[in-house]
Amino acid sequence: MTTAIAEDGVAVVRRVPLSRGYRFEVVKLVSQWRIRLLVLACWIAPALFVAGVGQQSTLPSDTLFGRWMHATGWAGPLVMLGFAGTWALPLLTSAVAGDVFAAEDRLGTWRHLLVAVRSPRGIFVAKSLASLTVILLLVAGLVCSSVIGGLASVGDQPLVGLDGHLLTPGDAAGRVVLAWLCALAPTLALTALGLLGSVALGRSPMGLLLPPLVALGMQVAQMLPLPVAVRLALPGYAFISWNGLFTSPAQLAPLLIGVAVSLVWAVLATALAYLLFLRRDFTNLAYDGAGRRALTVGLLPPAALTAVTVAVVAVATPSTGSGIEQNKVQRSVATAFAHLYRLQTRQLHRPAVTEAKLRTTAACTKSDGQGAQEGAGNDWRCVVTWHLPDVAVAGTAVYQLDVASDGRFVADGDGPKEVNGYFLVRTPTGDAPNPLWQFDGNVELLDTTSKG
Amino acid sequence: MDALLAVRARGITKCFGDVVALDGVDLDVTQGQIHGLVGPNGAGKTTLLGLLLGLAVADGGRLEILGTPVERALAVPDGVAGFVDGPGLYPSLTARQNLAALARLRGHDARTAGIDEVLDQVGLTDVADDKARGFSLGMRQRLGLAAALLTGPRLLVLDEPSNGLDPSGKRQVHRVLTRLAAAGTGVVVSSHRMDDLEALCSEVTILATGRVVFSGPLNKLAAENRELDYRVRTSDPRAARRLADDTDGIRVVEDTRTRQDAEVLVVRALVPALDELVAHLVRSGVAVRELAPVVSPLEAAFLALTEPQEDGR
Numbered sequence: 001m002t003t004a005i006a007e008d009g010v011a012v013v014r015r016v017p018l019s020r021g022y023r024f025e026v027v028k029l030v031s032q033w034r035i036r037l038l039v040l041a042c043w044i045a046p047a048l049f050v051a052g053v054g055q056q057s058t059l060p061s062d063t064l065f066g067r068w069m070h071a072t073g074w075a076g077p078l079v080m081l082g083f084a085g086t087w088a089l090p091l092l093t094s095a096v097a098g099d100v101f102a103a104e105d106r107l108g109t110w111r112h113l114l115v116a117v118r119s120p121r122g123i124f125v126a127k128s129l130a131s132l133t134v135i136l137l138l139v140a141g142l143v144c145s146s147v148i149g150g151l152a153s154v155g156d157q158p159l160v161g162l163d164g165h166l167l168t169p170g171d172a173a174g175r176v177v178l179a180w181l182c183a184l185a186p187t188l189a190l191t192a193l194g195l196l197g198s199v200a201l202g203r204s205p206m207g208l209l210l211p212p213l214v215a216l217g218m219q220v221a222q223m224l225p226l227p228v229a230v231r232l233a234l235p236g237y238a239f240i241s242w243n244g245l246f247t248s249p250a251q252l253a254p255l256l257i258g259v260a261v262s263l264v265w266a267v268l269a270t271a272l273a274y275l276l277f278l279r280r281d282f283t284n285l286a287y288d289g290a291g292r293r294a295l296t297v298g299l300l301p302p303a304a305l306t307a308v309t310v311a312v313v314a315v316a317t318p319s320t321g322s323g324i325e326q327n328k329v330q331r332s333v334a335t336a337f338a339h340l341y342r343l344q345t346r347q348l349h350r351p352a353v354t355e356a357k358l359r360t361t362a363a364c365t366k367s368d369g370q371g372a373q374e375g376a377g378n379d380w381r382c383v384v385t386w387h388l389p390d391v392a393v394a395g396t397a398v399y400q401l402d403v404a405s406d407g408r409f410v411a412d413g414d415g416p417k418e419v420n421g422y423f424l425v426r427t428p429t430g431d432a433p434n435p436l437w438q439f440d441g442n443v444e445l446l447d448t449t450s451k452g
Numbered sequence: 453m454d455a456l457l458a459v460r461a462r463g464i465t466k467c468f469g470d471v472v473a474l475d476g477v478d479l480d481v482t483q484g485q486i487h488g489l490v491g492p493n494g495a496g497k498t499t500l501l502g503l504l505l506g507l508a509v510a511d512g513g514r515l516e517i518l519g520t521p522v523e524r525a526l527a528v529p530d531g532v533a534g535f536v537d538g539p540g541l542y543p544s545l546t547a548r549q550n551l552a553a554l555a556r557l558r559g560h561d562a563r564t565a566g567i568d569e570v571l572d573q574v575g576l577t578d579v580a581d582d583k584a585r586g587f588s589l590g591m592r593q594r595l596g597l598a599a600a601l602l603t604g605p606r607l608l609v610l611d612e613p614s615n616g617l618d619p620s621g622k623r624q625v626h627r628v629l630t631r632l633a634a635a636g637t638g639v640v641v642s643s644h645r646m647d648d649l650e651a652l653c654s655e656v657t658i659l660a661t662g663r664v665v666f667s668g669p670l671n672k673l674a675a676e677n678r679e680l681d682y683r684v685r686t687s688d689p690r691a692a693r694r695l696a697d698d699t700d701g702i703r704v705v706e707d708t709r710t711r712q713d714a715e716v717l718v719v720r721a722l723v724p725a726l727d728e729l730v731a732h733l734v735r736s737g738v739a740v741r742e743l744a745p746v747v748s749p750l751e752a753a754f755l756a757l758t759e760p761q762e763d764g765r
Contacts, residue, residue: 016557024557031544112540112599115505115533116557118526282507 016117021126024117028103029096029134038095039134042088042141047149050076054153064162064243064408064440069150070433072157074172076150077143078246081179084142085239089187090215092138097131097194098208101277105203110282124277128195128270135191136184143180160435162246162442163332164339179242182255185262189235190215192269199273199280222406225376228319228445231406232257233309235265240406243442251444253317261309268305323445324403326364326373333382333399333411334362336441341386343435344419347427353389360386364401376405395419397436407443458483458607458638459504463513466499473499475662476513481638481655483606486629488649489642490750491659492758497611497642500659501536504528504609504640518606534609534640539596543585547576547595550584554599570598575624589616597625601632608632608639614648626652646751656750660758673753680752681705682726684717685742686733692717695732701725718746 029035053060053069054076060066063082068075104110117123159172167175190211197210218236231237238258244251314320338360345353364382366373380401385394398414413420413436420436459481466474474496481487491497502508503515506528515522520529541550548567555565571580574594579587584595593613600608608629614622629652633639643649649656650670657667666673686692696702696719703720719729726743733740745752 017559020557020559024553027549027553028542028545031542031549033544107540107542108538109540109542111502111505111507111536114507114526115535116554118506120526 015119016122018122018125021117021119021122022129025100025126025130026133029100029130034095035134038092038138039141042092042138043145046076046080046142046146047152050080050146050149051153053079054150061438065159065246067438067440068160070154072159072169072172073147073150073152073154074157074159074167074169074176076154077146077176078179080142080146081176081183081242084139085183085186085236086215086219088142089139089183089239090190090212093135093187093190093194094208094211096134096138097128097191098198098211100127100131100195101198102201102203102207114282120278120280120282124274128273131195132188132191135187139180139184139187143177147176159246160340160343161248162243162336162440163248164336164343164435164439164441165248166339166343167246175245179245182238182242182245182259185259185266186236186238189262189265189269192266192273196269196273196276199277223404225322225405227314227321228323229314229317230310231323231445232313232317232319233261233306235262238262240408243408244444247442247444251442251446253446254444257313257317261313264309265302265305268301272301317446319446322375322405324375324405324407324443326366328443329364329380329401329403329409330362330382332409332441332443333364333401334360334384336411336439337362337384337397337436338386340435340439344425347425347432347435349428357389358386360384376403378402380409382411403443407445409441409443411439411441413437456482456484457516458485458518459487459640460516461500461503461513462515464500464503464510464515465512466496466503466508466510472662474503474510477659477662477664479657479664479667481607481640483638484633484636485655486633486639486641486653488653488656488750489640489659490644490646490649490656490754494661495659495758496662497659498536501534501609501611501640501642504607505532505534505536507536531604531606532609533600533603533605533607534611535596535600536609536611538611538615539592539599541584541587541592541595541599543583546581546583547571547587547598548580550595551599551602555602558603565602567602570601573601573624573628574598575621590618590621593617594621594625597628601628605632606637608637610639611642612644613641614643614645622648646748646754650748650750658754658757665757666753670750673749678752678756679720679722680749681718681720681746683742683744683746684719684729684733684740685713685715686717687739687741689715689717691736691738692733695736695738696729699725699729699732702729715741 059069060079063079065075065078069079104113113123114120156169158169159167161167193214194211197207201207215236218234221234222231222236222240232254238255241255241258244255338355338358341358341360342353342355362382362384364380366375366377367379380403382399382401384397384399387394397416397419399411399420400414401409401411403409415421420434423434423437424431425434457480459479461477461479464474464477465472477496477500479500489497489500503510504517506522506526509523509525518529518531522528545553548571551567551570552562555562555567568577571577574597576591576594576598579591584592587595593616597610597613613625617625629639629641641649641652653670655667655669656673658665684692693704696704696717701721702725705718705720721729730740730743
């Protein structure tokens with residue numbers, strides 16, 4: 001409790017080191033009951049959810065990997081990731097980063113903090129790092145809890161990938177972790193937007209709402225029939241493109257582009273928040289957000305960034321259309337069918353057969369062949385043909401496809417009943433879910449991955 | 453540079469857009485002195501206190517704090533503590549946690565930073581482990597003072613520290629500030645409570661529309677200025693009134709506040725004339741039971757210097 005005095009008797013000016021400011025901010029954050037509740041929820045609720053759903057007869061088959069939650073514990077963390085990208089992560093980033101600056105406005109503690117820390121830069125960095133720490137703690141909770149819940153309730157079984165190929169438990173574990181790591185990039189972008197909203201809009205609730213609103217906007221945009229270049233240039237695309245890790249070969253190009261765009265957004269939004277924060281007049285008690293400056297500094301650069309990233313992606317990848325083309329749909333359906341047929345063969349204890357020997361092909365049409373044979377829609381119909389060794393006649397099966405504009409599709413078997421027309425198959429040990437009845441897949445929107 | 457000066461301000465100006473908040477303000481606060489800052493709302497008190505805490509930097513003039521020139525914001529030297537516009541506290545932390553977090557922020561071990569001592573000094577030991585969320589305004593003020601004390605300040609800057617304090621809390625705060633000043637700390641206190649400032653301060657500065665209209669010792673304010681109204685309670689009010697009428701420089705005034713009390717006479721006078729009246733009363737065998745200004749010298753000066761158009765005397 002001493003004052004630093006130089007040898008000549010003149011008091012010295014000393015700033016608080018970043019590590020102490022960071023600790024101060026973490027203490028303030030975790031002392032809030034709201035944050036404690038979130039931490040508790042993120043570390044407990046996913047395990048309960050995954051374990052609970054794993055025991056139900058009805059599975060969340062509208063969510064990616066939801067239909068495999070009975071089969072393996074590794075599907076649970078992926079279902080949770082899909083849910084987190086849509087709801088949990090935007091709300092968590094909003095509750096933490098979206099309030100970290102505004103809270104000081106609400107409490108009227110800015111002057112106290114400035115007198116104590118003496119460096120707006122130090123305060124900004126400490127608050128940003130503290131928010132990031134808490135958000136990472138929450139994300140870690142979602143991952144660990146859902147993994148533990150899945151493994152405890154269902155077990156460490158192989159996971160069926162998005163193209164039907166089987167991932168060993170070890171491979172599935174690695175890819176689950178990688179998928180969550182990739183989702184950190186858009187989470188960082190939302191965190192930075194939360195910081196920007198918190199700085200720019202002060203105690204206004206709009207600051208708190210910025211991450212969920214942006215996330216909602218991005219989700220709506222992904223549902224629209226936008227060109228691929230626009231889709232990939234949006235910061236939320238990495239919440240979708242992690243799907244590409246579960247195909248063979250992995251669809252890395254859209255994933256890496258999505259991650260890179262998210263990180264650029266994170267850097268830009270943080271830099272804007274930093275500039276707005278440093279320009280703030282802390283002597284003005286009536287301050288209630290940066291007002292007009294928030295609009296110019298907070299909206300124009302992100303709009304410009306969107307335009308630039310769209311242009312860069314459009315130039316770097318020849319992808320100005322929907323990316324959902326007939327030949328890609330056919331290839332995806334055929335690949336997934338071949339992998340899943342092998343799975344069904346194993347279930348039925350039939351002689352093993354390889355994908356190569358099956359020589360599976362798919363003939364897909366949209367709107368019964370009327371109009372352009374590309375784009376999203378639930379009017380795709382595919383006829384899959386395959387060959388069995390020593391069988392002269394080729395087998396055929398029909399699927400109705402609902403293809404979303406982000407490339408995801410659900411293939412719904414339309415017969416024959418013995419192959420894909422019924423949700424159960426009769427195995428020597430009893431009835432089992434038919435893997436060919438309905439399956440998820442995705443069409444890679446870019447033309448970069450080698451054909452699978 | 454005077455080594456004993458905690459604050460030395462010369463010609464300080466500060467503007468916010470077209471509004472001149474401070475206009476050529478001079479201020480000297482010596483170490484070990486409690487200096488009051490008075491002025492009507494909008495006079496520039498909070499702006500001046502903000503400059504002393506380093507929250508802003510002056511547009512013009514020279515400011516030295518603890519011997520160090522302050523030329524940019526947040527560049528005041530170590531040893532300056534206090535608050536403006538109320539103390540900054542975090543409601544989700546207890547009183548002790550608030551202080552511990554602050555101590556750690558400054559690099560002290562919370563266990564040895566003297567948290568219990570400062571809580572005891574401001575009378576918050578009993579609620580040390582209660583969340584600040586439930587604190588009254590007076591308790592928050594005292595906790596804010598404790599936070600400032602924790603840093604071992606050589607200059608303490610307090611804005612309205614008596615707001616919301618009950619008489620016992622006020623006495624406690626006064627005791628702390630007096631003890632601190634006795635130990636050599638310069639204290640600058642802004643308040644609208646004239647009785648507080650008179651009880652605490654050896655010197656005051658009165659600000660009006662960003663300018664200093666008076667700065668100096670309190671007794672100088674009383675002596676050099678204008679006539680004041682005094683309540684005089686005597687054993688013989690009728691004789692006292694006659695003597696007052698006969699004394700040069702004394703005017704008996706009607707005061708609605710004392711009209712109900714027959715023993716009380718209100719006179720308007722300068723201090724020398726008042727002394728003469730007291731001498732007359734004593735010589736005439738009239739006992740003086742009470743003699744006090746109706747309005748304190750500081751309040752009278754404040755009203756006279758900041759609202760001259762309303763002074764009808």
